[in-house]
Amino acid sequence: MKKSEIIEKNKKAVILIDIKIPCENNQGKISIRGTGFVVSPDGKFITCSHVYKQIQQNELPYLGVSVPGQTDEKKITHYDRYGVELIEMDEENDLALMKIKTDKEMNFAVIKEVGEPEKVQEGEEAIFIGYPLATELLSMGFGITMTANQCIISSVKRRMDGSLHFFMIDTHANNGSSGSPVFSTETGKVIGVVSGKISTKIPAPDGKLIDIPANLGICRPINYINNLLKI
Numbered sequence: 001m002k003k004s005e006i007i008e009k010n011k012k013a014v015i016l017i018d019i020k021i022p023c024e025n026n027q028g029k030i031s032i033r034g035t036g037f038v039v040s041p042d043g044k045f046i047t048c049s050h051v052y053k054q055i056q057q058n059e060l061p062y063l064g065v066s067v068p069g070q071t072d073e074k075k076i077t078h079y080d081r082y083g084v085e086l087i088e089m090d091e092e093n094d095l096a097l098m099k100i101k102t103d104k105e106m107n108f109a110v111i112k113e114v115g116e117p118e119k120v121q122e123g124e125e126a127i128f129i130g131y132p133l134a135t136e137l138l139s140m141g142f143g144i145t146m147t148a149n150q151c152i153i154s155s156v157k158r159r160m161d162g163s164l165h166f167f168m169i170d171t172h173a174n175n176g177s178s179g180s181p182v183f184s185t186e187t188g189k190v191i192g193v194v195s196g197k198i199s200t201k202i203p204a205p206d207g208k209l210i211d212i213p214a215n216l217g218i219c220r221p222i223n224y225i226n227n228l229l230k231i
Contacts, residue, residue, distance in 0.1 A: 014181065016065060017033045017084075036179045041106070041108055046096070046179065048193065048195055050196075064081050117164055126152065127148055129180055167220075168216055
């Protein structure tokens with residue numbers, strides 16, 4: 001399946017998780033925390049449990065999501081912001097089920113087609129869609145920026161009982177990517193969720209530690225969302 005087709009088919013269901021704290025003059029201080037993707041028309045969505053757990057208690061009232069809305073005649077996509085609530089977390093597999101809160105009856109775009117992660121093999125091509133470095137891009141004046149990254153499955157990791165643990169992909173998962181859906185480019189179906197990055201730290205002359213990214217990321221197999229969706 002063409003990568004452009006995968007992006008076009010699913011991008012309206014990939015949402016931005018952020019903290020927006022009100023400031024003076026009706027302005028808000030925005031901090032983008034991760035990515036999620038909608039799995040039901042009423043607004044249930046999947047992200048990583050660590051995205052939610054890293055939010056401070058005093059920030060929770062300001063937690064929300066920005067959802068891709070209408071695209072105007074200039075091909076600019078406008079985002080609609082909503083509050084959210086946590087439904088359940090699977091901390092072992094770093095996944096969380098949350099829900100968009102709205103008083104209106106909505107029919108959100110969803111990612112429907114789920115692949116079979118047990119059949120995923122090393123070397124297969126994949127693509128993930130999300131909001132890496134979205135806070136930085138926003139501060140540079142680029143607005144909300146959704147991006148797509150292509151990669152291959154570089155390793156399939158299993159637990160001692162043989163069950164899938166996670167996939168490693170051959171690209172760096174930048175801050176903001178956590179919760180991004182990972183799609184097989186062969187089938188166009190979602191096979192995993194970006195969960196983390198692998199990097200090393202080296203000391204700088206001033207004593208600070210510099211984070212040196214490796215071209216390795218971690219994604220969780222999509223089948224682990226099934227138990228959350230049964231709740």
